[in-house]
Amino acid sequence: MSDMNVAMVERYRNNFLKEVEHNVEEGDWVKMCMQCGVCSGSCPLGPYWDHPPQELFMMIRAGKREEVLTSTSMWMCTSCYNCIVRCPRELPITHIMHGLAHYAKRLGLAPKEQPTFKFSQHFWNNLVKKGRVNELKLGLSLYFMNGLVEGIKTSLNMAGIGLGMLKTKRMSPMEMIGGHSVKDTKGFHAMLKKAEEIEAARVEKYGKGS
Amino acid sequence: MATKEYSFYPGCSSQEGASSSNYLVSVESMCEELDVKLNTIPDWNCCSASIGYCGGGELPRLTLSARNLALSEEHNPGQDVVATCAACWLATRETAERLGEDDDLMAETNQALAEAGLTFKNENKIRHMVEVLIDDFGYEELGKHVKKPLEGIKIAGYVGCQTNRPFGIEGESFENPKYLDKLVETLGAEPVENYEKKVSCCGGALAFSEPEKSQALIKEIIESAYDGGADMIVTPCPVCQMNVEVYQDKINAKYGTKFHIPVTYYSTLMSVAYGRSAKDSALGGQIIRAKQLEDIANK
């Protein structure tokens, strides 16, 4: 269990709703849910969620911290925004899901074997490196995210698709060597570092206040 | 008509050798025909789409888009920012709106941007290319440029998610937007009326991490296009295009279907209809070849 998680448990005691309001992106909207369930019924991967958004919101209010933050549910979000436009209370549900996922990861509670957890982290690492996504490296890292043997299997399985992309020049082996990049990588990295610092400080500060 | 100029945010997938490089080629041809000048934002970076949230917190992600917008304000002053990728448009516009509403976040963002010597003022509109076509030109004007009508082709307009929600195109509904159908009609082709899966999700980025679940969604999108009698599918989104096109063999293998339907961009259709060559229209970028378009382009 991460130090930060221990600190948060200590800080908020039984008030998980407040913790979410303070530390999760758009988390102050959670209390506004009126439990109609339209989000759950509108989700393309709804059947695969252990707890659809409506339920997650209820669990947050009921203080089920551990269950919420270790859940695979919010990692099922495809960012289709269907829930957002249909929610009669206009909750930014997609963003709250992203926010919960990020917060779970920040505290070290996210399910590490969840494929979208891995992919999302790979994607971020990939873009942070050079400022732009390197699709080839992202794809390969993805295939091998479950280890070497699995990776070779997946690669073979996906070879047909890769070949199609290569033939139509929508994938380039050159990406392996250099690849696209922003020119001002230094400024770019400094900027991101600063943003991360500010955010970390904000999480730190809010907790103490309550 | 005078040249229209926009500040252009191409996005990672449209780079050379990337998955929607063909989109960019056809967009450029289309813009030439419409006398539109796209001024690429110098040294733009990735927006993190809507999948970078695991590693990227709210502020770092907002800062990514704010950097692009700050660069645009500096180098292409006064110009609307135009994106062709749905995710790019969404992430960028979302950033502008959220920072517009939250002064604290705006201050923090600028604090981070200062590290790269930039300032974001939030001065310009962020638009999708489709908005430019519909609002700045209109169907009538777009129709005037048609040299080779796409006669005899029935096309399912797959709008997908992120060009449609949460912002969407002005005047269109979330549940049944009509603009792709109208555009198809403008180009002389026949739209599939009541295309049932028009705004259904293809799985987006989860096509990588949850392939089976996503392919089940994609199957329905293609099936529904066939049910409507479509010869091909058209979409405004790189992720939609790729997901719906490249997994057809996999879906066939799993479900015993015989899908083989080309999936193109609206810009591909427009480029062909505007009389440009197969090369200019990037028809070579179709993994499933669009024979009917090739025939018209080669005429």
Added chain:
Amino acid sequence: MADEMKMGTYICTGCGIGDRLDASQMEMIATREGKATYAKTHDFLCSQAGVDMIQADIDAGEVSNAVIAACSRRAKNEAFNFQDIAVSRANLREGVIWVRPDTDEARETTQEMADDYIRMACFEAKHMHAPKPSDEQSLNKHLLVVGGGITGMTAALEAAKAGYPATIVEKTGQLGGMAGRLAKKIPTRSPYANPAETEVADLIAEIEANSNVTVCLNSTVAKTEGAPGRFDVEIATESGSTSTIQVGAVIQASGFKPYDANQLPEFAYGKTPDVVTQAELEDLVKAANGDAVKRPSDGKEISEVVFVQCAGQRSDKEGHLSYCSGFCCNASIKQAMYFKDANAGIDTTVIFTDLRTPGSGGEDFYRSGQQKGVVFTKGVVSEVEPGSDGHTVKFKDLILDEDTAIQADLVVLATGMLPNSGVDPYAAEKAAAAEEEEGEEADKGDVVATVDVESILNLDYRQGSDVPQLVHGFTDSHFICFPYETRRTGIYTAGPVRRPMDIAQAREDATGAAMKAIHAVENAGKGRAAHPRSGDLSYPTFRKEGCTQCKRCTVECPFGAINEDEERYPTFNESRCRRCGTCMGACPVRVISFENYSVDTVGAQIKNVDMPDEFDEKPRILVLACENDAYPALDMAGQNHIEYSAFVRVIPVRCLGSVNTIWVTDALNSGYDGVILMGCQKGDDYQCHFVKGSELAHTRMSKIDDTLQQLNLETERVMTYEVAITDVQRAPKLINEMAETIEKIGMSPFKF
């Protein structure tokens, strides 16, 4: 009008009538068969020229009874509104040409239809007299308001401001009622974000300052007798003294009383003072006088409050209320705010199954509660377990589908409201009927038994001491059309005695009832009906010589309008009467009639259609259609050119309750092949303008089968239907179905 009757027939040929029908033939029928003094044709009768022509005849004394053969009686009322003469209408447009095809084959039967309507209108007119007000009436603008709560105060002030003095009779020693017990009220104005002042003090001050409002505290109504325009009300004070006032109309705003929470032992009510009802929490908040409410059991600081919605409500359990009281969800949000606004650190949880926040601001108020951090949990509370330091509220979480529990220092039960409606005059009848059915009906009675059964109005009516109730003890009123009208004319209920409601709704209700009461006294002053036949001057009279004192009329009158004199003859109170004619339909010896509506006006129409020979293959179907719903539905069918059988003859009736079975027997004896009665929806969700008319007609007609069997006729020949005003397609269909039935079973053998 002792003068000799002169009947003028005016035939309009406008709107295509002249093109489709032979007007000269109709003129001839009017004079020869209908015995009209003369017949005139005009090609645009409702035009000024046409109306002037008729008026000139009236002015010249040429006509006392007029037949207007043109459009439906529901059209062009303003044009054909002639004073001091009797007018009947033959419906040639909506009733004939618009429901028949314009073809050569149809021409003959369509003309026959029109000819019959001319005959019928002439004979109706012949038996009609122009109604005149009786001499009973006088204008009394004084109103009595029973109950000094928010509803009563509002009603009295609204009336007083409009120039109608009001006397409030209040049982307790102060004005304010239940609202006076509240610390704050649910907000009634935008932005609907915070609890608002109740305004009770303002209203009391306003009443004290208004010389048009008199207040009698510690008083009750000991006796109410008379009728609209001339009620005598005896007011008794606690000390035993009485005084009598005369009022024109009565507004009953007797309010509600809270459900007895002692019936909820599962929620530990009575076992610990920390479980309170919403009303009791108001007391606690008021008593705290701005300070924090402390835990009643030990005075400790409160940190967790749980609100239990639907406590003893919306439940099938014995002793619980089956209905939703409507105000309690908003009330819990308000009460949770009492705590949150004082100290945001106090946890407040509302456990609900369906959060119902009616009213324009309800949703905003709910949202405001959420903004303030009130937690809303969808669940059902099963038990409150009292503890020494706080209590455990056990509930099933309906979203997470699990049994769980929450701790509470204070548990607030959202219990419902029971109407203070007095004694149900028909309780005995209902109980008997329920026993007969022995079904679900029996349950509904249970609730009534818990209601205060002291009379509120002490009416000196033959039909009981209070206004009738519908279900759950709430007073009966026509839910859709006439919400404030009770079943006692000139007496209006408003507020939670009528249906569950909150303060905002009660004030609106009070305003509506005040307006209706004003309407009633004004009409009573002129001898006219107030509603639904607003402005009607006709009223029932009876032929004493023929009366057998059977009392059907006094029992069946839905409005308790008929008393009995010392000789046990009925006395008709014209201003209590709604003019529906239910008494006329009930009278077995047919001695009751109105000047312009009687057994004869309808009977003569039935008997004077031209009855074709049995072998002509032209059956005749009689439709008696309620003028409020079925007849307009048929008119609208005409407007939409929906065709129906040419063999039908439609007679509008004031209410199906006014249909005397003699009409049906007469029709069958005269050779009609089928009879259809079209009335309104009956039952608890009735739409009958006269509440019981349709139901009574159905009961009476259920006995017609014996008559049919005696006559050796098939029972399918007489059908009774409930027809709504929207049944524009169905009403013609019912007619056509009867035509088909007759084709199947053959013509009536009673054609002479």
